Amino acid sequence: MKLHFTRTNGPVDETIDHLMGIAEGIRRPEYVREMILAALKAGQEDDERADLKLMNTTLKEMRFTAKVFGPYRNVRKVTVFGSARTAPDEPVYGMARAFGKKLAESGYMVITGGGNGIMQAANEGAGPEHSFGVNIRLPFEQHPNPVLIGNPRLITYKYFFNRKVAFLKEADAVALFPGGFGTLDEAMETLTLVQTGKCDPLPLVLVDEPGGTYWTKWIRFFEDELLAHGYITESDFSIFERVDSVDAAVGWINRFYSRYHSLRYVNGKLVIRLTSVLDTNHIGKLKEVFADILMPGGTMAPSGPLPAEQEEPELAHLPRLVIDFNRKDFGRLRNLIDAINRF
Numbered sequence: 371m372k373l374h375f376t377r378t379n380g381p382v383d384e385t386i387d388h389l390m391g392i393a394e395g396i397r398r399p400e401y402v403r404e405m406i407l408a409a410l411k412a413g414q415e416d417d418e419r420a421d422l423k424l425m426n427t428t429l430k431e432m433r434f435t436a437k438v439f440g441p442y443r444n445v446r447k448v449t450v451f452g453s454a455r456t457a458p459d460e461p462v463y464g465m466a467r468a469f470g471k472k473l474a475e476s477g478y479m480v481i482t483g484g485g486n487g488i489m490q491a492a493n494e495g496a497g498p499e500h501s502f503g504v505n506i507r508l509p510f511e512q513h514p515n516p517v518l519i520g521n522p523r524l525i526t527y528k529y530f531f532n533r534k535v536a537f538l539k540e541a542d543a544v545a546l547f548p549g550g551f552g553t554l555d556e557a558m559e560t561l562t563l564v565q566t567g568k569c570d571p572l573p574l575v576l577v578d579e580p581g582g583t584y585w586t587k588w589i590r591f592f593e594d595e596l597l598a599h600g601y602i603t604e605s606d607f608s609i610f611e612r613v614d615s616v617d618a619a620v621g622w623i624n625r626f627y628s629r630y631h632s633l634r635y636v637n638g639k640l641v642i643r644l645t646s647v648l649d650t651n652h653i654g655k656l657k658e659v660f661a662d663i664l665m666p667g668g669t670m671a672p673s674g675p676l677p678a679e680q681e682e683p684e685l686a687h688l689p690r691l692v693i694d695f696n697r698k699d700f701g702r703l704r705n706l707i708d709a710i711n712r713f
Contacts, residue, residue, distance in 0.1 A: 373407055373410055373411050373414065374407075375404055375407055379407075382407075382410070383403075386403055386406050386407070387399075387403075389406075390402060390403070405429070409425075409429075412425055424529075427528055427529065428529060428531075428532055431525075431527055431528065431529065431532040432532060432535070434525060435504075435525060435532070435535070435536045435540075438502075438522070438523055438525055439502070439536070439540050442479060444684075445477075445478075445479050446477065446478050446479070446542040446543075446627070447478060447479045447480070447481050447502070447540055447541055447542055447543075448473050448478050448479075448480055448481065448541065448542065448543045448544070448545060448623065449480075449481040449482070449537050449538065449540075449541040449543070449544045449545070450466065450469070450470070450480055450481070450482050450488065450489065450492040450544075450545045450547070451482075451483070451488070451537075451544070451545070451546045451547065451549065451552075451553050451556045451557070452466060452487060452488025452489065452491075452492075452546065452547030452548060452549045452553055453487045453488055453547070453548060453549035453550055453553060454483070454485040454486045454487040454488070454489060454549075454552075455486075455487050455550070456487035456488050456491070456547075456548075456549075457487075458491070461579050462488070462547060462548060462577075462579045462582070463487070463488065463491045464491070465491075465547070465577065465579055465616055466488045466491035466492045466495070466547055466577075467491040467492065467494050467495040468495060468616045469492060469495060469545065469577070469616045469619060469620070470491065470492035470493060470494065470495025470496035470497075470500075470501075471495035471496065471497075472495070472616055472617075472620045473495075473496060473500075473620060473623075474495070474496040474497060474500040476620060476624065478500070478542075478543075478623075479496070479500045479501065479502060480492050480493060480495075480496035480500060480501050480502065481501075481502040481503075481504060481536075481537060481540060481541060482501070482502070482503055482504075483503070483504060483505060483506065483533075483537075483552075484503025484504060484505035484514050484515060484518050484524060484525075484526075485505065485513065485514070485515060486513075486515050487549075488547045488548075488549065489503075489515060490515035490516070490517060493515060493517035493518060494517055497517075498517050498518065498521050501517060501518060501521065501523065502523040502524075502525075502540075503515070503517075503518040503521065503523065503524040503525065504525050504527065504533050504536045504537060505518075505524060505525065505526040505527065505533075506526070506527050506528075506530060506533050507526060507527070507528055514526070534556070534559060537556065538559075538560060538563060538569055541572065542572060542573075542627070543572050543573040543574075543575070543623045543626070544560050544572060544573070544574045544575070545575045545577055545619055545623075546560075546574070546575070546576050546577065546585075547577050548578070548582070548584040548585070557576075557588075560574055561574070561606075561609060561610065564609050564700060564704075565602075565606055565609060565700055565701070566700070567697055567700045567703075570632070570633060571633070571700065571703060571704050571707055572626070573611070573622055573623045573626040574609055574610040574611070575610070575611055575612075575613055575619045575622050575623065576588075576589075576610055576611065576612040576613070577613055577614070577616075577619050578612065578613070578614045579614065580614045580615065581614070582614060585612045586612065589607075589612060592607070603699070603701065604701075605699055605701030605702045605704075605705065606701045607701070608701040608702070608704045608705050608708075609700070609701055609704055625711055626707070626708075626711065627645075628645075628711045629644050629645055629646055629648075629710055629711045629713070630642065630643075630644065630645075630707050630710055630711055631643040631644055631645050631685075631688055632685070634679070636676045636678045636679065637678065639692050639693065639694060639695075640692070640693040640694075640695035640697075640703075641673070641676060641679070641690050641691075641692050641693075642690065642691045642692075642693065642707070642710070643685055643688040643689075643690055644688060644689045644690065644691060644710070645688065646689070647672070647689045648672065648689070648691060648710065648713060649713070650672070652713045653670055653671070653672060653691065656670060656706065656709060656710070657669065657670045659709065660702065660705070660706050660709075662699070662702065663695055663696055663698065663699055663702045663703060663706070664693070664694050664695070664696060665694040665695070665696050667694075668693070668694025668695075668696070669693075669694055670691060670692070670693045670694075671691070671692050672689065672690065672691060672692075673689075673690040673691070673692045674686075674689070674690060675688075675690065676690070676692070691710070693706075
């Protein structure tokens with residue numbers, strides 16, 4: 371029997387509905403139904419054990435990720451990347467520990483890869499009660515650090531791609547300390563997702579120790595090679611900020627959320643939620659300065675919650691700025707958010 375995601379499967383659809391009824395408590399049956407159908411279709415179409423094993427493990431890992439993070443969705447979190455090989459006596463280790471401590475004091479929770487080095491330092495600073503660990507199974511090096519052993523917010527993944535989803539899907543900010551291939555991979559992944567709009571704008575902070583050159587050399591390469599050859603644009607540099615102190619790193623994150631709250635798209639329009647109302651004159655200035663990222667004939671206008679946002683009643687009190695954003699330059703969108711925060 372050929373299965374379809376439309377309701378044309380007769381007894382199979384009836385059986386799935388019956389199964390969900392027996393299971394009870396299915397909150398989004400339309401999505402659960404399609405997940406069951408996807409599994410059935412995969413079983414019909416693919417007899418490769420490796421393919422089915424990958425799909426199975428991925429679904430189970432992502433389900434557990436949602437279960438662990440779910441109770442903390444209303445708490446802002448900062449993902450901290452950095453080398454597992456940084457020793458406790460290195461200055462940058464102390465910075466990462468102080469950074470985690472200051473984040474926790476500011477009301478944030480900290481997400482790390484759960485390993486040693488920079489990850490352990492950030493977890494030490496934040497403390498176990500403010501820490502998540504998204505670990506990865508490796509034949510060497512990556513064992514849970516002492517702060518996270520026994521912690522219910524520790525997740526160990528088989529696949530890197532599932533782990534990367536958790537790092538960024540749950541983050542309200544990202545801080546990158548010096549590290550090896552893994553850290554640079556995570557840096558480029560974050561930059562790419564923010565630059566292309568596949569991840570909402572967030573503070574991306576590159577943390578060097580005072581006098582350090584790790585990130586300055588990286589940025590110079592961007593300028594001398596990528597920008598010079600037209601592979602990126604000037605506005606892409608707005609996506610990240612290099613700092614060399616803990617106070618500057620936390621301050622950059624706090625400023626991002628000083629008025630900006632969150633965003634979503636509704637019927638093709640960008641809806642920016644704010645923590646306080648923008649003056650009409652300020653909106654007029656923003657429309658003028660950022661006309662380059664508006665759709666032809668588009669505008670910016672204040673608003674209350676749109677009908678499509680009714681499923682988020684906890685955000686109904688927030689004022690909105692509705693924008694006909696062209697979705698082409700997310701560096702400029704970051705500039706717009708910074709300008710909103712400055713008013």
